[in-house]
Amino acid sequence: MTQQQLQHLYWRAGFGIHPKSNVTLSKHRASVVEALFESSKAFTPLNMDLSYLDGIKPIDLKNFPELAREINQKGVKKILEFNVAWVKRLVNPSELLRERMTLFWANHFVCRERNPLYAEQYNNTLRYFALGDFRDFVKAISKEAAMLRYLNGKQNKKARPNENFARELMELFTLGEGQYSEKDIKECARAFTGYNHDFGGNFVHKENHHDNNSKLFFNHIGNYDGDDIIDIILENKQCAAYISDKIYRYFVNPKPNKKHINAMTEVFFKDYNIENLMRFVFLSDWFYDEVNMGSKIKSPIEYLVGLTNTVPVTFEKEKDLFKIQKILGQTLLDPPNVAGWKGDKAWIDANTIMIRLKLPSVILNNAVIASGKYDEFKKKFMTKHKGRLPFKTTPDWTTFLENFEAVPTEELQDYIIQGAINKGTADYLQTLSKVSKREYCVQLMSLPEYQMC
Amino acid sequence: MDRRKFLKNSALASSLFFVPNFVKAFESVAKEQLGYKRLVIVQLAGGNDGLNTIIPHNNDLYYKARPKLAITKGILKLTDDLGFHPSLGPLRSLYDNGELSIINNVGYPNPVRSHFRSMDIWQTASGSEEYLQSGWLGRYLDLHGKKPYNAMEMDEQLSLAMKGEHFNGIATNDYKVLYNSAKDPYFKSVINHYNDAHLSEHNLGYLYQTMIEAKSSAQYIFENTNINSSQETYPQNGFAKQLKNVSQFINSGLDTKVFYTSLSGFDTHANQNNKQTRLLSQYAESISAFVKDLKRNNTFENTLILTFSEFGRRVKQNAANGTDHGSANNVFVIGKDLKKAGFYNDLASLSDLDANGDLKFNIDFRSVYSTILSRWMDVSAEGIIPSEQKLLDFI
Numbered sequence: 006m007t008q009q010q011l012q013h014l015y016w017r018a019g020f021g022i023h024p025k026s027n028v029t030l031s032k033h034r035a036s037v038v039e040a041l042f043e044s045s046k047a048f049t050p051l052n053m054d055l056s057y058l059d060g061i062k063p064i065d066l067k068n069f070p071e072l073a074r075e076i077n078q079k080g081v082k083k084i085l086e087f088n089v090a091w092v093k094r095l096v097n098p099s100e101l102l103r104e105r106m107t108l109f110w111a112n113h114f115v116c117r118e119r120n121p122l123y124a125e126q127y128n129n130t131l132r133y134f135a136l137g138d139f140r141d142f143v144k145a146i147s148k149e150a151a152m153l154r155y156l157n158g159k160q161n162k163k164a165r166p167n168e169n170f171a172r173e174l175m176e177l178f179t180l181g182e183g184q185y186s187e188k189d190i191k192e193c194a195r196a197f198t199g200y201n202h203d204f205g206g207n208f209v210h211k212e213n214h215h216d217n218n219s220k221l222f223f224n225h226i227g228n229y230d231g232d233d234i235i236d237i238i239l240e241n242k243q244c245a246a247y248i249s250d251k252i253y254r255y256f257v258n259p260k261p262n263k264k265h266i267n268a269m270t271e272v273f274f275k276d277y278n279i280e281n282l283m284r285f286v287f288l289s290d291w292f293y294d295e296v297n298m299g300s301k302i303k304s305p306i307e308y309l310v311g312l313t314n315t316v317p318v319t320f321e322k323e324k325d326l327f328k329i330q331k332i333l334g335q336t337l338l339d340p341p342n343v344a345g346w347k348g349d350k351a352w353i354d355a356n357t358i359m360i361r362l363k364l365p366s367v368i369l370n371n372a373v374i375a376s377g378k379y380d381e382f383k384k385k386f387m388t389k390h391k392g393r394l395p396f397k398t399t400p401d402w403t404t405f406l407e408n409f410e411a412v413p414t415e416e417l418q419d420y421i422i423q424g425a426i427n428k429g430t431a432d433y434l435q436t437l438s439k440v441s442k443r444e445y446c447v448q449l450m451s452l453p454e455y456q457m458c
Numbered sequence: 459m460d461r462r463k464f465l466k467n468s469a470l471a472s473s474l475f476f477v478p479n480f481v482k483a484f485e486s487v488a489k490e491q492l493g494y495k496r497l498v499i500v501q502l503a504g505g506n507d508g509l510n511t512i513i514p515h516n517n518d519l520y521y522k523a524r525p526k527l528a529i530t531k532g533i534l535k536l537t538d539d540l541g542f543h544p545s546l547g548p549l550r551s552l553y554d555n556g557e558l559s560i561i562n563n564v565g566y567p568n569p570v571r572s573h574f575r576s577m578d579i580w581q582t583a584s585g586s587e588e589y590l591q592s593g594w595l596g597r598y599l600d601l602h603g604k605k606p607y608n609a610m611e612m613d614e615q616l617s618l619a620m621k622g623e624h625f626n627g628i629a630t631n632d633y634k635v636l637y638n639s640a641k642d643p644y645f646k647s648v649i650n651h652y653n654d655a656h657l658s659e660h661n662l663g664y665l666y667q668t669m670i671e672a673k674s675s676a677q678y679i680f681e682n683t684n685i686n687s688s689q690e691t692y693p694q695n696g697f698a699k700q701l702k703n704v705s706q707f708i709n710s711g712l713d714t715k716v717f718y719t720s721l722s723g724f725d726t727h728a729n730q731n732n733k734q735t736r737l738l739s740q741y742a743e744s745i746s747a748f749v750k751d752l753k754r755n756n757t758f759e760n761t762l763i764l765t766f767s768e769f770g771r772r773v774k775q776n777a778a779n780g781t782d783h784g785s786a787n788n789v790f791v792i793g794k795d796l797k798k799a800g801f802y803n804d805l806a807s808l809s810d811l812d813a814n815g816d817l818k819f820n821i822d823f824r825s826v827y828s829t830i831l832s833r834w835m836d837v838s839a840e841g842i843i844p845s846e847q848k849l850l851d852f853i
Binding site for chain 2: 157164168169176259332344349354357360363366374428432
């Protein structure tokens, strides 16, 4: 594997790689890819301390409104805490590919949950199935307390079916828009009636609310429940195609390639095994085509985690990790709607591009992109901000210099930037002094090219 | 070029070339004489329940379909048949002054009940089987805009409505932050070396273009916005903050024709009443403050406010005291000198519903857009609205 290919793989299956860890890797694609899967075999749930909920029963919340309020307020804080814990996990993952896939699925089976217990449970279900059996995955999602609340599954009862989950199940989770009729939605909703959960977030099937009559769904007739419906949906190859398309756009190139997506569909339809599908993608020659390298606009999380992967940085206030997500337009656990973040060009507008270009210098270099003739700007900037920066950080340049020791400063751009550099900018980079590796790194991170991976 | 446009352009040219700089103050006057009109869009995201917004208080079918959800108390009766939700009180004076037009039963053929698809349809002005990649306001910009700040969205991200084929509006929820980050001299050097005209077709080119446009727009907005132009007190919520920014931009005379704002949370599948009450009062209080602010600055007469939602809700309530996704809905048009204020048309029949139990539409939303484009923005709808539409008489 070439240096470029290795970086490409690690930008898609992870959040980049630095040159020091490159050298320890084998040069054979098959073994590099296999190592990724091997190291993600384990499953390490992401947990927080929720002991304040111990012993509390639903009736207590009804009887003691004060307690309910307190629990609610704690919940809001816990969600923030969980957000930061998740970002930290991404920066320092125990299972890299599994975490990367978890992030992908969180924007597929989109859910917004404010109860920390259910949110944590949901998040770990995404993590558990991230590389597993898609069929089991969809079934598990349909029974998650968070999802039952978010798409009104628990309000879906025989007497009055609620179609919200049924619709999104087909439109967003499995088949794609326009692949079903309004009638299918109604019948599907009937099959999911009676789905509910208990206080602890465990799935409960309330038989008295379940519609036990037969349903006509996609030309199948039977007394179906939710699991049956999911089986019928997955019989349709369109489901494998829809998921393959989404995975291709996220992991390979935002511009779809029909031929490659068709090949993926064939692989996925065989057994709906996510690991096999991902292995097929990462082993394919076309994955390493030049057109795919650096073709993707980094999501805010990819940007933030990637940056700290290159230059480790500690935030004095952990809340700032949350703030940055907000201003860049992607707060984990807080998706805009059930379709999730649109991604690609939608990440970038006049506002976010300027923040992205400015942020590396703010986090890593006191808001200064380059020294020398720009000192005047620094002075003015600091006066204006009364010497304070929006984020208090400690960048670990020592580790950066160690990790990039083998890379001459003039070649740093090949490691920091994925893909081609605009001709004019390349000329401009030539004129920069490159005395300091550290300074050149900040300059490179302040380019539009750095937004790509 | 038609005669009217010719006159307009030559008048503008004369004010630029023949009038000395020191009388530049006249420029804004000239603009007003030329009919410098602004359009403010308010998107109620999530599908607002139109039936509990404009309430058919005299209709048994309404109460029958919504035994627990129908509004029974505090309705502000406007006509014998229709009235405001109790939270819409602040809009009452607009209605009484003839500054509000309510168009009922707005929708499109073969309605799609998916939020995202329906929102895309409303934002792109496509038909329900048609997929467009650009928005109607974006295409307006393609044809009639010169700078990204000609259309501004008060948010962190730009809606599809504001994205053209070649041209995008600008999204910002804090223009000062934008300006401060854009000012770094390093960016100036990078931009000076930008030399690939064709790059914009690729993602990287898109990034460069956005950067260049952002930098110049940020400067323009920052230097031309008078923060003291708004003295009105606004309620404390995100939506009101968006409108306050809009009023500052309008009252400062920024060269922005379209403003896009949104209020979300209307997806009320369960326990609708509290949620909708809270949202509608946020809406009405904020709009009321906004209009007062514009009036005080004499800019109301050149401002038109259009409020829409991607769909209405089902007529029948569901078991969770909420409503599911429906189809046709009402839109609000607020402005001075409306041709037809009050109710533009009657509410569609509650006994003649479509197969899903939803209201039948009888006014295509693209008619509303076309009317606004040709009668308010003074441009042809051709090239902006893909299908030809009958014009309406509300302005």
